[in-house]
Amino acid sequence: MKKEFDEENEWLKVKYQKDVGVNRIGDNMTKDKLCMIDLFAGIGGIRLGFEGAGFKCVFSSEINKHCIETYKANFGEVPYGDITKLDANIVPNHEVLTAGFPCQPFSICGHQKGFDDTRGTLFYDILRVLKAKKPSAVMLENVGHLKYHNKGKTLKTILRHLAELGYKVDWQVLNAKDFGVPQNRERIFIIGSQKRFFDFDKLEKTHGRPIESILEESGNFEYLQPEEYTLIETPRRQKSGLVFVGYRNKSIRKVGVRPNTNHLSRAHKQPNRIYSAKGTHPTLTSQEPTGRFFILHNGRVRKLTITECFRLMGFPEHFKKVAPKAELYKQAGNSVAVTLIEELAREIKRQFFFNYKEISRKPTTLVVE
Ligand SMILES: C[S@@+](CC[C@H](N)C(=O)[O-])C[C@H]1O[C@@H](n2cnc3c(N)ncnc32)[C@H](O)[C@@H]1O
Numbered sequence: 001m002k003k004e005f006d007e008e009n010e011w012l013k014v015k016y017q018k019d020v021g022v023n024r025i026g027d028n029m030t031k032d033k034l035c036m037i038d039l040f041a042g043i044g045g046i047r048l049g050f051e052g053a054g055f056k057c058v059f060s061s062e063i064n065k066h067c068i069e070t071y072k073a074n075f076g077e078v079p080y081g082d083i084t085k086l087d088a089n090i091v092p093n094h095e096v097l098t099a100g101f102p103c104q105p106f107s108i109c110g111h112q113k114g115f116d117d118t119r120g121t122l123f124y125d126i127l128r129v130l131k132a133k134k135p136s137a138v139m140l141e142n143v144g145h146l147k148y149h150n151k152g153k154t155l156k157t158i159l160r161h162l163a164e165l166g167y168k169v170d171w172q173v174l175n176a177k178d179f180g181v182p183q184n185r186e187r188i189f190i191i192g193s194q195k196r197f198f199d200f201d202k203l204e205k206t207h208g209r210p211i212e213s214i215l216e217e218s219g220n221f222e223y224l225q226p227e228e229y230t231l232i233e234t235p236r237r238q239k240s241g242l243v244f245v246g247y248r249n250k251s252i253r254k255v256g257v258r259p260n261t262n263h264l265s266r267a268h269k270q271p272n273r274i275y276s277a278k279g280t281h282p283t284l285t286s287q288e289p290t291g292r293f294f295i296l297h298n299g300r301v302r303k304l305t306i307t308e309c310f311r312l313m314g315f316p317e318h319f320k321k322v323a324p325k326a327e328l329y330k331q332a333g334n335s336v337a338v339t340l341i342e343e344l345a346r347e348i349k350r351q352f353f354f355n356y357k358e359i360s361r362k363p364t365t366l367v368v369e
Pocket residue numbers: 040041042043044045046061062063064067081082083084100101102103122331334335336
């Protein structure tokens with residue numbers, strides 16, 4: 001392993017010693033590690049994935065006090081607070097800037113205000129850091145729906161700004177269920193480097209696995225009583241891998257529902273739906289502080305535990321969950337699939353930093369006007 005790193009370092013020196021300009025690739029490597037920064041860090045899901053791929057985190061920023069609490073317990077560091085107050089020049093040099101910036105302005109759950117919403121300007125804080133520090137590469141994460149927002153103009157704006165800073169940028173919507181966790185979670189990844197486009201086709205995908213593979217064997221489970229739910233007669237596996245099996249007997253949507261079709265799943269709000277542990281879980285959201293994620297397992301319906309929610313996000317078992325319970329459910333839903341990030345980080349390292357031989361390709365998925 002050590003030998004491999006030495007060879008990689010040697011290659012970096014040779015390849016880039018003639019480069020001029022700020023922040024040459026490999027300049028910021030601390031011993032044998034490439035450096036990254038973790039903006040909008042949350043509880044550090046992106047950092048965990050990058051560390052798993054051998055990166056070193058040299059800076060983080062997060063504003064929420066409960067996230068900071070969890071971050072400190074796990075990484076022994078208190079992130080810088082409000083990024084809008086950050087003097088970008090104090091950020092240490094790094095090779096990769098990462099940011100899972102807040103999705104509200106772009107999300108279908110929000111008010112679709114986009115960059116007119118002040119929160120949307122947080123993207124411009126990312127740009128400030130990129131301009132000041134000129135890292136070799138950037139990886140942004142957001143909700144999958146970002147690509148449709150404002151008829152695609154929002155994404156185009158993001159891509160254009162990054163291209164103006166000299167990054168070759170491509171993007172793709174990836175699903176956590178293809179990367180080792182049983183959760184149907186689509187997120188957009190926007191990846192750029194000063195050298196070449198990122199080739200998403202090189203990512204190694206895994207076979208899907210069922211929810212039951214991550215369940216705790218025993219515990220203080222919160223079961224529903226049989227009168228609290230209804231199971232449907234013929235559950236079917238959906239294309240997404242979800243197996244809808246029933247619903248909790250409450251809050252049935254009446255408007256727009258045809259007579260005698262109440263049993264159909266679309267009549268039931270997402271949090272009231274029950275899915276089989278034999279299938280994939282729907283997206284964990286941050287809007288569920290009471291953790292209303294119910295599964296049918298071994299003939300009984302119960303809530304997912306916090307540990308199970310973190311497993312659905314691909315977090316390691318040793319991850320410390322120190323915030324109040326409601327916050328932990330939110331934190332899990334707000335975070336990233338760590339296994340997916342780790343695969344991305346491995347490919348970022350391979351394609352952007354270590355002797356990637358492939359002839360540089362043009363992105364197939366984007367057009368920047
Ligand atoms: C989608 S979450 C990112 C989650 C993160 N990727 C993780 O693994 O947990 C966005 C985060 O940005 C933080 N945030 C929002 N505004 C901020 C600001 N002005 N400065 C720093 N962090 C901010 C939120 O508190 C939230 O935790």
